[in-house]
Amino acid sequence: GENVEQHPSTLSVQEGDSAVIKCTYSDSASNYFPWYKQELGKGPQLIIDIRSNVGEKKDQRIAVTLNKTAKHFSLHITETQPEDSAVYFCAASMVGGNQFYFGTGTSLTVIP
Amino acid sequence: SAVISQKPSRDICQRGTSLTIQCQVDSQVTMMFWYRQQPGQSLTLIATANQGSEATYESGFVIDKFPISRPNLTFSTLTVSNMSPEDSSIYLCSGGLQETQYFGPGTRLLVL
Numbered sequence: 001g002e003n004v005e006q007h008p009s010t011l012s013v014q015e016g017d018s019a020v021i022k023c024t025y026s027d028s029a030s031n032y033f034p035w036y037k038q039e040l041g042k043g044p045q046l047i048i049d050i051r052s053n054v055g056e057k058k059d060q061r062i063a064v065t066l067n068k069t070a071k072h073f074s075l076h077i078t079e080t081q082p083e084d085s086a087v088y089f090c091a092a093s094m095v096g097g098n099q100f101y102f103g104t105g106t107s108l109t110v111i112p
Numbered sequence: 113s114a115v116i117s118q119k120p121s122r123d124i125c126q127r128g129t130s131l132t133i134q135c136q137v138d139s140q141v142t143m144m145f146w147y148r149q150q151p152g153q154s155l156t157l158i159a160t161a162n163q164g165s166e167a168t169y170e171s172g173f174v175i176d177k178f179p180i181s182r183p184n185l186t187f188s189t190l191t192v193s194n195m196s197p198e199d200s201s202i203y204l205c206s207g208g209l210q211e212t213q214y215f216g217p218g219t220r221l222l223v224l
Contacts, residue, residue, distance in 0.1 A: 032211050043204055043215035044155070046113075051211075089154060095211045098143060102154045 006103025143208030
C-alpha cells in the first residue's frame, strides 16, 4: 500500500519568514494530494490540494508543489503569521478512491 | 465543501461502558469515514461507513469493538464498546465529497 513520509516533524520560524513542509509518497498511482491544518482542539481543515496533472498551485500565501517523477510534494507558506501556528498533515490518495494516506504531521510554530 | 458536526465534543467515561458518537453532514456526501487520532499523532482510519450496509473496517479494528451505522447519506454513528483506558483518543468523522474529505471537530474521549 501507499506510504507517506513527512518532514520535518517540528518547525519554528520567525514571523514573516517562509515555512516549507515536505512529503514523499511511494505509490505512483496516487494522484491527489491534499494538505490539512489542525489547530489545537479542532479537526483537520483542508487548506489546499493538488492533482497530479498540475505541478504547482497557489492560494494567497500558501502554495503546493508536486514532483511526480520524484514522488514528493511540498507545502510553502510565505509571510508567516502567528495564526499559522498549527499541525499540518499531508495526504495522498487516488481520485475516486476511498483511502487517504496521511503523513505523520508537522508542528509549525511562528514566533512573533 | 461540507460542514460536519459531531456530538459529543468530549466525554469522560468509565471502563467497561460504551459511548456512541454521532456525525452529521450538511450535504449528501458520497463517503463517510471514522478515524482515531492519538494525542500528537497522525490519523488512523478505523472504517468506512457504508449507507445501509455493514461498515468496511481497517486492519486492527473490528465490528464488535467499533460498531458503525449509517442509516442515510448525511448521518453516521460510531460506538466505542466495552471501553478501556487504551481507547482514550480523539475520534474524527469525515465526509468524502468529490475527491477530498472534510473533517468534523472531533470527539475527545477519556476513559478512566
